[in-house]
Structures are given as structure tokens and as C-alpha cells.
Amino acid sequence: MSHPLQVLLVRQQTTDESLRLARLLAYSDAGPTVMPVVGQLFRSVITSRPCYNTPIDNVVVVHRAAPRPDGEPVTLASLADTDMVLVGLYGTARGDGDNRGTFSARPTAGRTEAETNEAVRLALAAIKAEMPSHLDPETSFIMYAGCPTPILDYIIKEMPLLWGDHFYDMYSSDKAPTQFGVHMGSSWVDEQTGETFFVDRIRVSDIDYMLAEKTVDYDFDYLEFITQTYPFTELNCMIRAFPKGVDPPTASHEQGEPASWVSTHQDFSIALLATRDKFRRRKLAAKCVEVVSRLQLEFMRKHGLDVFGPNILSFGFVKDGNVASIRTMEGCGFIKVKEPRFMWIGIKLASIPSVE
Incomplete structure (x- = not known):
């Protein structure tokens, strides 16, 4: 009945x-x-x-x-x-x-x-x-x-x-990318400029840089919420560029210039992926996605295995026509969900x- x-x-x-x-x-x-x-x-x-x-x-x-x-x-x-x-x-x-x-x-x-x-x-x-x-x-x-x-x-x-x-199209993956081998705390030297790039957490002092690059109308309070509030404090990354000759582990983070970043929205989707103009074409956005998607999957497997079971995914939304983000997500192994x-x-x- x-x-x-x-x-x-x-x-x-x-x-x-x-x-x-x-x-x-x-x-x-x-x-x-x-x-x-x-x-x-x-x-x-x-x-x-x-x-x-x-x-x-x-x-x-x-x-x-x-x-x-x-x-x-x-x-x-x-x-x-x-x-x-x-x-x-x-x-x-x-x-x-x-x-x-x-x-x-x-x-x-x-x-x-x-x-x-x-x-x-x-x-x-x-x-x-x-x-x-x-x-x-x-x-x-x-x-x-x-x-x-x-x-x-x-x-x-x-x-x-x-x-x-x-x-927006959804992109998802059940595996974190591994092609760059980067993780929180990784560093490498740019062969052309001599700058040292360092994978760090997003700090409150970074938010003004993020607001300048945003493509969606988020305000300071929201960016602070999804970067400085648990569990999102564990699910973001900032790649900083340090001047030639400066060693990131021994330097103050203020000496590093925000270059590329990604965080996690309150629904656990990938958020705020951006790279500043002068740091583009160096695969920094893809490295950010690699770091954060791994953190997301590890966090969900640790705290939510009974919820997600075999369906644990890292996912994000890409605006229709955003070619750069599409290439980044697909290059990191994310697959487009065709419908809806x-x-x-x-x-x-x-x-x-x-x-x-």
C-alpha cells in the first residue's frame, strides 16, 4: 500500500x-x-x-x-x-x-x-x-x-x-594523486628563479591574498572559517615562495610569499583552488590538490570509515568553462561526474x- x-x-x-x-x-x-x-x-x-x-x-x-x-x-x-x-x-x-x-x-x-x-x-x-x-x-x-x-x-x-x-561539474577521485610526491612540509628549489617553494598551512595573514584571487563572492569570515576551524585546519595547504638562499624550515613564514593554495569547504569538497599570476605554469595548483586530497581521504578513512565505507571520495566542483581548473583536476586523476x-x-x- x-x-x-x-x-x-x-x-x-x-x-x-x-x-x-x-x-x-x-x-x-x-x-x-x-x-x-x-x-x-x-x-x-x-x-x-x-x-x-x-x-x-x-x-x-x-x-x-x-x-x-x-x-x-x-x-x-x-x-x-x-x-x-x-x-x-x-x-x-x-x-x-x-x-x-x-x-x-x-x-x-x-x-x-x-x-x-x-x-x-x-x-x-x-x-x-x-x-x-x-x-x-x-x-x-x-x-x-x-x-x-x-x-x-x-x-x-x-x-x-x-x-x-x-x-558546475563535479569531479571526484577515490585515490590521492601521487605524481609529484609532495606532502605537508615538502620543499623544492625552482631551477630557473632559485626560489624555494614550501608546502605549509594557510594562516590568517594569508586570507587577504586569497580574497584578491577569489572567483566566488566569499568574504573574510567564511575563508577564516574554512581554514582556521577544525577539522578544516587539517585539510588545507599553502605553497609559499621563499627568496633565493632562504631555507624555509629555519625561516619565518612571513618571509615566504603566498603562491598557490587550496582548502576544504564545509561539505568536505575541495575549495578555493588558486595560483597567483606570477607563479602560474609551475604545476603549483596540481601540487596543492595532491596534498589536500590525500589529507581529505586520510581524514575520512580515519574518522568516517563507518559512514563512507567503500565510497570515500575526494571531490570538488569546477565552473563550466574553467579550462585551467579542469586540466588541473583531470591531471590529478579526478574524473568528471557526467550527470547531474x-x-x-x-x-x-x-x-x-x-x-x-
């Missing part, structure tokens, strides 16, 4: 609940495309620091569970995997002047397009009802974090966009239909 779709909203879920949902998604046939939600759930149980700016650790599950004969409400613990249609995360931003809702979701395995569309509609309506009453429905909006194209197509058809970004593609979009709260 088929049951109607229902929405379960869970605030501050337990560790067991988060891990169960993460395992469900990681082992689903959705493959690597579920990794952003799995990563967020995983992060929420290994650090007490909430998601930057937005408590997106709250869970929304759209399900087809049968009514409980004893009248007890449906809970995450009582839901069977086969009951679940869509699992996502939601929250409301806390920043001044930046009030908005956020939503990131993935269908569970084997769902039809019609069922997924209906699940998204119900989830959005439920989240809209959760938004604070002071938000202006005409100017405040829901932001979709890495919205995959099956969900994106439905939203664009049903709700006019307030803004839309470029398409991703986009970050915003819609007005007022455009979300309510559910009777």
Missing part, C-alpha cells in the same frame, strides 16, 4: 541520527552526487562548531512512512530506509543584513522524477513555514547549496529565480507555494 508523502523536520538531530542518514546516502545509488550532504552530516558530528553563518545542521526528510498504529509520531529512528524519498539540510542565516533560508537536498535511491519533484515542493513549503516572521518574502530568499540539475529543472520551471550562478550538473540559485520566499 502506498502512503502519501509527508515531511519530517528535525532540529539538532543526534549523532546516531546524523550518521545513519549519512550512511544511507553514501551507500545509495546516487553515488558521488550525494557527497555534499554526506559531508555536512559528517562534519556536524565531528565538531561542535556549527555550520558557518547558517545552522544548516537541521534535517528535512520527505518520506512515505505508514502511520504508527500506537499513534506515536514518526521519528528519524523509526523511519525505514525504503520510506525515505528525499533527505536534506536546512537553516536560517544569522548574519546581520544577510537573513535567508538555505536548503541542500538529495533524493534517496531509485526515485522517479515526479516523486522527487513533489518531495522538493513539500520540503520547500515546510522550510518556508520555518523561516522567521520578520523576513521580507519579496527580498529574502532560499539559497540552494549545490542544487543538482534534476531538482534545479523543477525549481526553475515552477519558481522564478531571484539569482542564478553558472553551471550543479548550480547555486536563489528564489524569493514569496515564490514558494504553501501546502494546505
Whole structure:
């Protein structure tokens, strides 16, 4: 017997609940495309620091569970995997002047397009009802974090966009690159310039350099969050260029000039890959990816093997047409996930239909 779709909203879920949902998604046939939600759930149980700016650790599950004969409400613990249609995360931003809702979701395995569309509609309506009453429905909006194209197509058809970004493709790998043999603490001398390059951690003093090279509108606070907050302090790297004749291990890091870097987003994807103009064409970006993808895979195998199982991946998103980043990722052994593609979009709260 088929049951109607229902929405379960869970605030501050337990560790067991988060891990169960993460395992469900990681082992689903959705493959690597579920990794952003799995990563967020995983992060929420290994650090007490909430998601930057937005408590997106709250869970929304759209399900087809049968009514409980004893009248007890449906809970995450009582839901069977086969009951679940869509699992996502939601929250409301806390920043001044930046009030908005956020939503990131993935269908569970084997769902039809019609069922997924209906699940998204119900989830959005439920989240809209959760938004604070002071938000202006005409100017405040829901932001979709890495919205995959099956969900994106439905939203664009049903709700006019307030803004839309470029398409992004996901690249993933279950093996860290090894062609350069670099790791944290590695150093080498450039034969042409005599500069010594040294693999270091990203420091707060580096963030201004990173802001100058950014291609996405991240602010200082977010960059600080994903470079100076555990576990991301362990999942980033900065390649510094030291003047000829300076030995990095014995020198102050201030003597080294930031050259190339990469970090990890709060969903465990590769973040902020960049190389300053004067240091390009020296394979520095690829070396950064090699270092950080290894750190990511080692960290997840150490702390999340029961969550990810055989599906532990290092992954990242590359903007459509970014030839340099595509070459870097493919050169490091990352494989493009053909479908779906991703986009970050915003819609007005007022455009979300309510559910009777």
C-alpha cells in the first residue's frame, strides 16, 4: 500500500541520527552526487562548531512512512530506509543584513522524477513555514547549496529565480594523486628563479591574498572559517615562495610569499583552488590538490570509515568553462561526474507555494 508523502523536520538531530542518514546516502545509488550532504552530516558530528553563518545542521526528510498504529509520531529512528524519498539540510542565516533560508537536498535511491519533484515542493513549503516572521518574502530568499540539475529543472520551471550562478561539474577521485610526491612540509628549489617553494598551512595573514584571487563572492569570515576551524585546519595547504638562499624550515613564514593554495569547504569538497599570476605554469595548483586530497581521504578513512565505507571520495566542483581548473583536476586523476550538473540559485520566499 502506498502512503502519501509527508515531511519530517528535525532540529539538532543526534549523532546516531546524523550518521545513519549519512550512511544511507553514501551507500545509495546516487553515488558521488550525494557527497555534499554526506559531508555536512559528517562534519556536524565531528565538531561542535556549527555550520558557518547558517545552522544548516537541521534535517528535512520527505518520506512515505505508514502511520504508527500506537499513534506515536514518526521519528528519524523509526523511519525505514525504503520510506525515505528525499533527505536534506536546512537553516536560517544569522548574519546581520544577510537573513535567508538555505536548503541542500538529495533524493534517496531509485526515485522517479515526479516523486522527487513533489518531495522538493513539500520540503520547500515546510522550510518556508520555518523561516522567521520578520523576513521580507519579496527580498529574502532560499539559497540552494549545490542544487543538482534534476531538482534545479523543477525549481526553475515552477519558481522564478531571484539569482542564478553558472553551471558546475563535479569531479571526484577515490585515490590521492601521487605524481609529484609532495606532502605537508615538502620543499623544492625552482631551477630557473632559485626560489624555494614550501608546502605549509594557510594562516590568517594569508586570507587577504586569497580574497584578491577569489572567483566566488566569499568574504573574510567564511575563508577564516574554512581554514582556521577544525577539522578544516587539517585539510588545507599553502605553497609559499621563499627568496633565493632562504631555507624555509629555519625561516619565518612571513618571509615566504603566498603562491598557490587550496582548502576544504564545509561539505568536505575541495575549495578555493588558486595560483597567483606570477607563479602560474609551475604545476603549483596540481601540487596543492595532491596534498589536500590525500589529507581529505586520510581524514575520512580515519574518522568516517563507518559512514563512507567503500565510497570515500575526494571531490570538488569546477565552473563550466574553467579550462585551467579542469586540466588541473583531470591531471590529478579526478574524473568528471557526467550527470547531474550543479548550480547555486536563489528564489524569493514569496515564490514558494504553501501546502494546505
